Structure formats: structure tokens, C-alpha cells
Amino acid sequence: MQKILVANRGEIAIRVMRSAREMGIKTVAVYSAADRTALHVRYADEAVYIGEAPANQSYLVGEKIIEACRQTGADAIHPGYGFLSENPSFAALVREAGLTLIGPSPEAMEIMGNKLSAKAAALKYNIPMVPGTEEAITDVADAKLRAIEVGFPILIKAAAGGGGKGMRIVDRAEDFEEQMQLAVSEATSAFGDGSVFIERYVSSPRHIEIQVLGDTHGNIVHLFERECSVQRRHQKVIEEAPSSVLTPEIRAEMGRCAVDVARSVNYTGAGTVEFILDENLNFYFLEMNTRLQVEHPVTELITGLDLVKEQIKIARGEALSFKQEDLQISGHALELRVYAEDPANNFLPDIGTLQTYITPQGPGVRVDDGFEQGMEIPIYYDPMIAKLITYGSTREEAIERMIRAIDEYQITGITTTLGFGKFVMQHQAFTSGNFDTHFVKKYFTPEVLQHQDEAEARIAAILFEQLLSNKSSVSIDSSTTTQQASNWVKNRRA
Structure with missing residues (x-):
């Protein structure tokens, strides 16, 4: 493997290229009209223009990706996450072109890309499932009877679905x-597949996922869990590793089940097996993501492994250099997805120019991003600006570092999720570990950020008054000083 084309953009493209560069492998970037000056284009050894800004004219056109490989002599493709990363048709196209996809087989993608076929594969290994239907619903009356048997409330889910x-x-x-x-109509519109099934609704679930790696020699290991329960609109915002609630016994059992799920489709590469955990710490299989996850850095930090390098080694045909018993958890890691979104307005995306963009630094802080000061946030793609990751010897230290890093992160010109992240880090439910996927609904309102703004404005006013009067000290109300200034005020539009 001499040259890798990264079929993606932004932070994940740069992240993949960095690992490839350390391995002595050349990289090729692809870019749309909106990304001509993007950092990933400048970082790569070569870059190829593939179309207009909309993804369906550029990053989602598999034939253009293959042609870019032919133009540059790239012999492998890393799809990152999103776009074509879980598209079995694209994976087959890559194979037919005689190229190497740094990812699983088209067959594994096909099976795990549909929740019903994924469940059928997992059932071969007796993986725990939420009670419900194991096939697509064809008769509504029969499905209603089954729902009554399972017990309300129940959840209707799209077989090809995702993101709620x-x-x-x-x-x-x-x-x-x-x-x-309504579910069938929405599934048909979103995925072109109206197949749905039902499950018992777990009222207070936690979202736990297990990272797996499988090579072409039949070796499969798990790299422990990530907790991804702080979400908005069924999309993750904060992740951590390890979970604060799993016992060693539950962790080992979930890991074994995740490996079996991967084994059911002869999985190769990096993948994630997702589970829901109920209030009694019973876990149930949810789905498998056949790609590198956005939140993979927290796993890297607690294991000391570079998951992209492992993906590349596996794609080159190398056997895993470690066994399950060689792996252990060291420390604790947190990740905040820094989105260009307004948490005070139902997390609606925001666009604009990064008038100020200064990232935090220091011990235990990592920022994976694809932007710099002066760049615009385009409307065509996911609004994530960066991933802010912190690491500590304990969960408490990782949280403290995250708060410090949020305070140091300077962004103006757009509204971001930094203030929301600080709210979560300081909330008793999160610090105690007693939370679930309903965290936002239970605890968050726009008013909490407004109150935070007002407290910080009071501090700023007092400090400004001190500066003008040239005093050497000032008395500040203790209820105010307990709230350190964050960048939420700074993140308002300039």
C-alpha cells in the first residue's frame, strides 16, 4: 500500500492522513467546490477536484472517487465516516476496480446496514435482544397484537434507519x-426503504458501544466500551471511555457479545457494536456501525492504540499484533463534539465565518479539527467544527480538563455547543454518572445558558470597572466567582 485516497473531508480526512504520513504512506485528498481551500486539501500530498458543493455531486459519487484513484495512482481508499463509508455498493465498486477499501467487505456492510438482517446475524450467537419482532412488519393487525404481547410503550423503528x-x-x-x-412514510422518504419493526421501548436507556477490530486471519478483539448517552435529536454530543456504570463482569460479557456479532459476518477492520443498557444494567444489541466512529479518539486514549493505523495494517493483510488479554483500560477520556449549532434554539445549525478560532492546549487535551481562523462553515455538510478530547488518570481529572479546555477554546462569528458542553460537565447528573439518553430533555433548557451568560457578564463588568479605576483588587460576590468565565459569550455572533 503506497498511496491512500481519503474519500472524505474536514477533521476525519486530516486525522487519517496524519496516521498515513507517520507510516510513510502518501495521501490523496478529494474536494468539492466548497472545499477548495480546506485544510485537508492543503495537508495531502495530492488533491483532486470531484464536483460541486452538494455532497450528491461530489463526496457521494463513487465513480468520481474511483477515477481520482486512477488519476493519482492511489491503490487504497479510506472512507472515514459518513458519506460512502457504510455503502456496500461503493465497497463493491472499489473491489471491482482492483483497489483496496480500508474497511469491511461489501457483504458485511450489507448485512449490518439493515437492522433486521443485523439482528438475524447476531441471533446466531444468542446475543441479547430487546423483545419485539425479528422480521419486517407486513401485517399491521398482527404487529399490533405482537405489540400488545410485548407491552406498551413500544418503539417502531426503520430497518434501514439511523439518526432517529x-x-x-x-x-x-x-x-x-x-x-x-408515519414511521413507514418517514423511513421511505429518508432511506428509500419503508421496512419497519417493533421493539419494547426501554424508558431510561444508556447508549453503550463496543469498539472491535478484526483481521483477515480470523482474529477479532474488542477495545472496551464508550458511553454515548448525552445526545440531542438521537445524535451524540458527548462520549466517554470507559463508562462510569459498567462492572468488570458486564464489560467482559458485552465485549464477548460484540466480538461474536463481528464474527457472525466475518468482520474485518474497525467496527462498533452498539447496545442499549437499561436501568437494571441489562444490555441488548442495537446495531453495528461498519466504519470508524466519530468518537474513536476516546478509545485510542484509554488503550494507547492508533485505530487508523490498525485499519491500514488490517487492509494490508497483516495479523493483529496483540491479543485480547494484552489489552487493558488506562485512565479516562471524554469527547465533546463542537458543533456550529445553537443549543438555545433546539440545536439548530449555524453558519458563518470563524472570526476568532483559537484552540485549547496543554496536558491531556487533544483537538481534532479541519478549520482555521477566517474560514467559513459551509451549509452543505455536517456542522461539526471539531472534536475536543480530554484525558486524565481518573474521570474527575478528565472532566476538570474538559472544563478548562472549553474555557480556553475561543470561537467567535458563530454559535457553538461549547457552552452546552460546559453545562453538562458541571451538572450533578453527569458528574455522578447517573444519567441516560434523556439527559437533554430532563435537565437542559436555554435559560441555563442565559443565566451562565449573565453571570459571566457581571464578572466582565466588574473586571472592566477595576481596570478603569486602576484598582489592584476588587471584591466579587462569592455566588458569582464560583462560575468561571466560559466562551459561551465569546461564541455569540460578533
Whole structure:
């Protein structure tokens, strides 16, 4: 493997290229009209223009990616996450072109890309499942009877779904038919596949996922868990490793199940097996993501492994250089996804220019990003600006470092999730570990950030007054000083 084309953009493209460069492998960037001056284009050894800004004219056109490989002599493709990373048709196209995809086989993607076929594969190894239907619903009346047997509330889910689309919670039997129609309609619109199934609704779930690695020699290991329960709109915002609630016994059992799920499709490369954990610490298989996850850095920090390098080695045909018993958890890591979103307005995306962009530094702080000061946040793609990751010897130290890093992160010109991240880090439910996927709904309101703003404005006013009067000291109310200034004020539009 001499040259890798990274079929992605932004922070993940740069992150992959850095590992490739350390391995002495040349890299090729692809870019759309919106990304002509992007950092990943400048970082790569070569760059190829592949189309207009909309992803369906550039990053989602597999034939253009293959042609870029032919132009540059790239012999392998790393898809990153999103875009074509879990597209079995693209994986087959890469194979037909005689190129190497740094990822699993098209067959594994196909099976795990559909929740029903994924469940069927996992059931071969007796993986725990949430009670419900194991096949797509074809008869609404029969499905309603099954829902009554399972017990309300139940969850209607799109088989090809993700991100909360095609999902409906049904509390009463009399609402079942209407919610079924809505779920089918939304699934058809979002995924071109209206297949849905039902599960018992777990009312207070935690989202736990297990990182797995499998090579082409039949070796599969897990790299422990990540907790991803702080979410908005069914999308993760904060992740950590390890989870604060798993016992060593549950961790080992979940890891074994994750390896078996991967084994059910002869999985190769890096993948993630996702579970939900109920209030009694019972876990159930949810799905498998057949790619590198956004939150992979927290696993890297607690294991000391570079997951991108491991992906490349596996794609080159190398056997894993370690066994399960060689792996252990060291320390604790947290990740905050820094989105260009307004938490005070239902986390709606924000666009604009990064008038100020200064990243935090220091011990235990890592920033994976693809932007610099003066760049614009385009409207065409995911609004994530960066991933802010902190590491400490304990969970408490990782949290303290995250708060410090948020305070140091300077962004103006757009609204971001930094203030929300600090709110989470300081909330008793999070610090105690007693939270679930309903954290935002239970605890967060726009007013909490407004109060934070007002307290910080008071501090700023007092300090400014001190500066003007040239005093050497000032008395500040103790209720105010307990709240250190964050960048939420700085993140407002200039």
C-alpha cells in the first residue's frame, strides 16, 4: 500500500492522513467546490477536484472517487465516516476496480446496514435482544397484537434507519396504526426503504458501544466500551471511555457479545457494536456501525492504540499484533463534539465565518479539527467544527480538563455547543454518572445558558470597572466567582 485516497473531508480526512504520513504512506485528498481551500486539501500530498458543493455531486459519487484513484495512482481508499463509508455498493465498486477499501467487505456492510438482517446475524450467537419482532412488519393487525404481547410503550423503528428517522414511540394500542403509517412514510422518504419493526421501548436507556477490530486471519478483539448517552435529536454530543456504570463482569460479557456479532459476518477492520443498557444494567444489541466512529479518539486514549493505523495494517493483510488479554483500560477520556449549532434554539445549525478560532492546549487535551481562523462553515455538510478530547488518570481529572479546555477554546462569528458542553460537565447528573439518553430533555433548557451568560457578564463588568479605576483588587460576590468565565459569550455572533 503506497498511496491512500481519503474519500472524505474536514477533521476525519486530516486525522487519517496524519496516521498515513507517520507510516510513510502518501495521501490523496478529494474536494468539492466548497472545499477548495480546506485544510485537508492543503495537508495531502495530492488533491483532486470531484464536483460541486452538494455532497450528491461530489463526496457521494463513487465513480468520481474511483477515477481520482486512477488519476493519482492511489491503490487504497479510506472512507472515514459518513458519506460512502457504510455503502456496500461503493465497497463493491472499489473491489471491482482492483483497489483496496480500508474497511469491511461489501457483504458485511450489507448485512449490518439493515437492522433486521443485523439482528438475524447476531441471533446466531444468542446475543441479547430487546423483545419485539425479528422480521419486517407486513401485517399491521398482527404487529399490533405482537405489540400488545410485548407491552406498551413500544418503539417502531426503520430497518434501514439511523439518526432517529423512521422512529416512533407508541404509548397506547389505539395509536399504533397511525404511528405505524408515519414511521413507514418517514423511513421511505429518508432511506428509500419503508421496512419497519417493533421493539419494547426501554424508558431510561444508556447508549453503550463496543469498539472491535478484526483481521483477515480470523482474529477479532474488542477495545472496551464508550458511553454515548448525552445526545440531542438521537445524535451524540458527548462520549466517554470507559463508562462510569459498567462492572468488570458486564464489560467482559458485552465485549464477548460484540466480538461474536463481528464474527457472525466475518468482520474485518474497525467496527462498533452498539447496545442499549437499561436501568437494571441489562444490555441488548442495537446495531453495528461498519466504519470508524466519530468518537474513536476516546478509545485510542484509554488503550494507547492508533485505530487508523490498525485499519491500514488490517487492509494490508497483516495479523493483529496483540491479543485480547494484552489489552487493558488506562485512565479516562471524554469527547465533546463542537458543533456550529445553537443549543438555545433546539440545536439548530449555524453558519458563518470563524472570526476568532483559537484552540485549547496543554496536558491531556487533544483537538481534532479541519478549520482555521477566517474560514467559513459551509451549509452543505455536517456542522461539526471539531472534536475536543480530554484525558486524565481518573474521570474527575478528565472532566476538570474538559472544563478548562472549553474555557480556553475561543470561537467567535458563530454559535457553538461549547457552552452546552460546559453545562453538562458541571451538572450533578453527569458528574455522578447517573444519567441516560434523556439527559437533554430532563435537565437542559436555554435559560441555563442565559443565566451562565449573565453571570459571566457581571464578572466582565466588574473586571472592566477595576481596570478603569486602576484598582489592584476588587471584591466579587462569592455566588458569582464560583462560575468561571466560559466562551459561551465569546461564541455569540460578533
